[in-house]
Amino acid sequence: MLFLTGKKGCRLLGFSSLSVIAALGMGVAPTATAQIAQTDEINVPEMPMDRALDAIGRQSGVTVNFDPDAVKALNSQSVRGARSAYEAIEAATRGTSLVVVRDAKAGLVILSEIIVTARRDEAETSVLVRQASTSDRNGLGLRNQPRNTQVITAKTIEEQQALNITDILRNAGGVSAQLNTPNSGATYTIRGFSAGGLVNGLTTASQYGVPAGADQPVANIERVEVLKGPDALLAGFGNMGGNINVVTKKPSAEERLAVSFDTGSFGLARGVVDANSAITEDDTLSGRLIASGQTMDHNYGGYTGDENWLIAPSLRYKDRLTDIVIGASLNEATVGIGAYTLFDNKTRQLIDRDPSVPIYSSKQGIRISTHRFYFDATQQIVPGIEFVARGMRDETLLTTRAANVGYSRAGDLVADIQGSRQKGTANSVDGFVRVKRTIGDVLEANFNAGYNYSDGDSAQRSGLVYTRVSNLTLGANTTVPVVPFSPFGDVLVQNGGKQEGVYGQALIEFWKIKVLGGARKNWFESQSQTFFAGPGPVVVRRKDGLSPSGGIIFDATKDISIFANYARGEQASFAVSKDGSILPNIITTNKEAGVKIDLFNKYATINASYFELQQDNIIVRDPTDPTNLFPGPGQRGRGIDLNIAGELLPGWTVLASLTRTKYKLLTTNASQTVIAQQPRDTYSIYSTYRTELSEDVSGGVSAGLYGRSSSFANNLGQYVVPSSRQVDANAFLSVSDFDINVGIRNIFDRRNYGSASTFTYVPVGEPRNVRLSISKRLF
Missing domain, CATH: 3.55.50.30 (Phage tail protein beta-alpha-beta fold)
Structure with missing residues (x-):
């Protein structure tokens, strides 16, 4: 000893x-x-x-x-x-x-x-995270949770030279992501259902009508948690298949000042400063400041170049009983819309065009201004009893200046020019008490009970002038005049809402078994007002719902655990059909069973599971009458989910995922026969090897394969997006306090198309390009 x-x-x-x-x-x-x-x-x-x-x-x-x-x-x-x-x-x-x-x-x-x-947090230094996810209120490590949660760490993000949330989510099984369509920022689906996005476990303006996702500069991301199935219900909102939770970096008492610079194809230039230190002599108070700036001449679709600026200060007080973090993330970004193509409406074949040539005009893009202010506090009341409180204020302004390209009723290719602006806010708080107790000689028990509240609103404006451009070409635009975007008018639609929830969970441990059970009671409120012909009446609607859940883990051996879970989700629907009736609530059941295996003395882990998600309603817009909504056929997804993360041998790490899902509509009708945008298979494998070359010099290489199978681009199955595969490679060299990373993305220059929900917008993946990252730790 x-x-x-x-x-x-x-x-x-x-x-x-x-x-x-x-x-x-x-x-x-x-x-x-x-x-x-x-x-x-x-x-x-x-x-x-x-x-x-x-x-x-x-x-x-x-x-x-x-x-x-x-x-x-x-x-x-x-x-x-x-x-x-x-x-x-x-x-x-x-x-x-x-x-x-x-x-x-x-x-x-x-x-x-x-x-x-x-x-620093382990997510900043390792590809494997065992800490509790922000969404888990029992304080359990990922290994002990009865669910399949995937974590993508800051270490992986840095090595892969990711620049945005969709770059990061290539590592996540069962996730389909799109960035910067002509109508929105980042959007994603998980296991076949759309997800709004969380930050530090709390809701953002995306939940209240501003489709910007949880996107933000990667410099301030500690980890991205892909919360699948029942995990999503803990946030209270729909997100029936799962959610994306972005966790921001926290201060520590480590004295550290690091700078980094990235450059690469398309005129990329990016700089990051990360300063961190203890403020008081006893290390209880520490601070961190992260700042980043990024510019790009143009994106690979030839559209407006990126400009992205971030400043993120935070403070932390931590002693034996208390841990409080307060911070802010102030981000201003202008980005071009992503490269895309569309299907020929006559042959129903994908149009093979040069994706580096802009359609209609190169000056099309999206501006996102996001200001977030947050706190996270944990206080030990007595040994075994803690109080946890979190809160966030989110302010988002999303402005789109892009043409919507499609077909007229006569079948001609046209572009609609108008633009839109959406301003939204959201306030979220979550507080709970967590109790850990030993009961007798055979039971360990964890309890938590709490209250969750959020409210938000969004205001939508459109350009004063609507213009339709005909005789559109998909090559270089030399004949069609470019119409300037008009100023925005007054607010046309204003939406708001709030949600309250009370919840409780109990985790009982005995022998080799952990049993988890809980329930959440939600109260929903929706508020809307239109201003098309002057202020209309304020319409307020209220509903409630109950979401029970449960799970079990059996430790079969010291390294193998078997788990299962069940959750029932109820999400209020306030959509109104043409006859004035409110559509019924959406009810979803989530079932999952699987195994967790520790390898190599817990340096690596495997999670494998079988899941089934079923939803009783899908809101469908009538294709013959766009003003009418109705509850569509139920949807079911059954599949397998496999994740591997960790160090297999000294210096050799692997992060891999595979999700295979069979989607099915429980009934079909004239407007929907298949499920759009959802590939059967998504997969990724990223592997890194590093070794010491000499004293103060180390190096390594990495390679990644990211892909998906084909998918439908409309609900009738008439248009099929082909499968995609991309291979990236990186080489690393560390000399003293310098780190150099050279990467080639899409090394085989394969033409890849992203999954789509409409046949008039199919994203085109990046061509082969190069990135160089140099970082220096000053102290």
Whole structure:
């Protein structure tokens, strides 16, 4: 048994410090594998913490390091039937401020939260995340949740040189994403259903009618959580197949100043500054400032070049009992619409055109202004009881200046020129109490109960002049005059709403089984007003709904768990048919069962599951009368979902996903016979190998394959978008504090088309292009 003694005020900065400690003659074993050796069941009764950790080390034969000052006056929780030293230490330290981390040289190390505050989140340094997702209110790590959640980390985002949310979501199974259509910002579907997007687990203006998604500059993204199936119900809104939760970066006490620069094809230039440091001498208060700027001459479709500016300050107070983060994200972006083509309405074949030539005009784009202000607070009331509160104010302005290209009733190719502006706000708060308790000698119980509230509004304007351009060509525009976009008029439609919810969950652990059950009661309110011929009446509608859920995990072995879950979602529908009746609520059932497997002493993990999602209503617009809406046929998706993440061998990491889904309409009618935009298969595999080349010099390579199968581009199955495949490659070199990353995207220059829900807009993927990233840590 080895102990670490530390002087007051001494700061340990992450794993690098642990390696230094190990080098001081600590006598640890030479490899991580030896350190994390497994043993028979470990049982330790409640006792002083230092004695408990010593007992765990003796029973397991694993080196356990800790600072006696950090565990002084602490008592352990009882440990029963633990199958590894890591699991035993987690059980013993539950409800305290201690955290156990693995180190290749120092074995298992128990750190106080002040030391943890000095380290960046694991998502910034690793492709594998085990921490609890923001959406989970029990505080469970991903390994212990009875659901299949995929996490894409900042480390992966940086290595892949992603520039936007759709770049990131290529790694996510079962997700179809589009960026910058002529009508909106980022939009995505998960397992066949549309998702609005969350930030730090809270709703944005996208939930209230501004289709900008949860997109934001990647410089401030810590991780992206792809919440599939029942996870989506925790946010309270529809998002029946899942949701995308963007988690922003947090301050730490690590003194760090890093700058980076990217350049590449199409005149790309991007710079990022990331400054982070403790503010007070005791490390309890820390701050972080992230700023980024990006420009581009034009995008690969020949449209307006990108301009993107971000400033994101944040503060964090963290001590033994309290963790509070407050921050802001101020973003101004102008981006061109994405390259696209369309189907020939006579042959129903995809029009093969040069995607680098703009259709109609090169000056078509979208401006998104997003201002977010947020806080996240956790307060330990007594050991085992915590109060958590989160809140966010979101202000989004979405302006589109793009032509809508399609066919007239006579079948001629035309472009409609008008433009639109949508301004939206959203306020969200979520507060709950989390309780962790040992009941008797055989039960561990986690409880949480809370209240969630959000409100929002959106105001829509259109250009004062509507123009239709005929005789449109899809090549270089030399004959059709470009009509200037007109100024915007007054507000035409104003929508608003709010949602309140109360919820409770209970997690019971006994023997090798964890059982989770909960329910959420929602109250919905919708408010709308039109101004086409002067202010119309304010229409207010209210509904409510109940969403129960449950799940179970069975730990079959020390490395294999089997899980299953069920959730019923009820989302209020306020859509009105032509006869004035309100469409019925949407009811969805989510079922999933699968297995989670730890590999290589928990350095990698596999999640595999079978799922079934069924929805009883789909709101359909009558193709013969666009003013009429009606509840369409029910939709069902059944499929498999496989995710792999982690380090398979020293220096070799893999992140992979595969989702195969069979979509089916429960009934069909004259307006819908198939499900559009949803490929049967989506897949990705990204692998990196890094090695030390010499002292202070390391290097590596990576490759990624991203693809999907074909999909329908309309609800009658008349138009089919072909399958797509893209291969990227990167080479890395690190010299002292410099990191260099050279990437080739779409290395085989394959013409790829994105999934689409309309045959008049089919995204075209990027051609072969090059990116260079250089970063320098100044201190």
